[in-house]
Amino acid sequence: MSDSTTDVWETMSTARTIRRFTDExxxxxxxxxxxxxxxxxxxxxxxxAWKFVVLRSPELRAVVGKAAAHALDVIEPVYGMSRPAADDDSRRARNNRATYELHDRAGEFTSVLFAQQRFETASELLLGGSIFPAMQNFLLAARAQGLGACLTSWASYEGEALLREAVGMPSDWVLAGHVVVGWPRGSHGPVRRRPLSDFVALDHWDTPADRLTTG
Ligand SMILES: Cc1cc2nc3c(=O)[nH]c(=O)nc-3n(C[C@H](O)[C@H](O)[C@H](O)COP(=O)(O)O)c2cc1C
Incomplete structure (x- = not known):
């Protein structure tokens, strides 16, 4: 069942999003x-100043299912997604199939809301900086234990109000994110990212850092 690892480099480089889960x-x-x-x-x-709300009761899972359906309505046109034909085995079709499965089965899984208390002096982005590292640690710990996880946008859009109401979240807290967890159907694997050189500059915005990153 469990594809666990204690190697931090393997953990980080194979913590890709899992969208298909077993019933366990x-x-x-x-x-x-x-x-x-x-x-x-x-x-x-x-x-x-964070709070992690585990959503596991049938009532809360039903709300998660609704939030996921709303999110799917939003992202389908944004990403030009549609349900793939049964015989389409392209990478895009496989990705879309997994995404639809996750959203369709959303109410069956355990998931966690990540919230951050608001402070007058801090922008939302600054507040985010205090909760997103916690979400990443959660994802890495999930991967290390062989658990699969998917960050979602279900606590945004119309889902935000539904989830806030359902868990009784006070108004001075920011709903920062939502993660689904479960035992993977399929395996963990390497993340796909553009080359490091696309992202690193040396001293000046327009100066490539090739000397640094290849040396
Ligand atoms: C803020 C955020 C919101 C996301 N929302 C969704 C989502 O609603 N549904 C989904 O299937 N994946 C969602 N994802 C997962 C991303 O699609 C995924 O992390 C990205 O494509 C990179 O793939 P990888 O994690 O497999 O490397 C979200 C990721 C982030 C960071």
Whole structure:
């Protein structure tokens, strides 16, 4: 069942998004390790003004299912997505098939909301900087244990109001993100990213850092 690893480089480079899960529930011990890892993340002034809400009851899962359906309505036209034909085996069709499966089955899985308390002086982006590292730690801990995970946008769009209401989130908290977890159907694998040279500059915005990154 579990494709686990303790190697940090393997963990980071193979923590790709998993959208297809078995029916096996995520046990409390495994989930707790992910949540504990989330608390090891940095936050501004070490304020740790975060809250992680595990969504597991049938009622909450039903709300997640609704939020996912709303999100799918939004992203389909944005990404030009449609349900692939049964005989289409292209990479795009396989990706889309997995994405549709995740959204269609959204109400069956355990997932976690990540929230950050608002502070008057901090912009939303700055607040995000105090919660996104926790989400990444959660994802890496999931991968290390062989668990699959998918960051979603379901707590945005119309789903935000639904989820805030359902969990009773106070208005002075920012709903920063949502992650689905489960045991993968299929395997973890290397992430696909553009070359490092596309992203790194040396001293000046327009100066490539090839000497640094290849040396
Ligand atoms: C902020 C954010 C929102 C995302 N929302 C969704 C989503 O709603 N549905 C989905 O299937 N994947 C979602 N993803 C996953 C991305 O599509 C995925 O991380 C990206 O394509 C890179 O693929 P990889 O993680 O397999 O390397 C989201 C990722 C991020 C960072």
């Amino acid at each position: 529930p995520v046990d409390d011990a495994t989930l707790t390790k992910c949540l504990r890892a989330a608390t090891w993340a940095p936050s501004g002034a070490n304020a740790q």
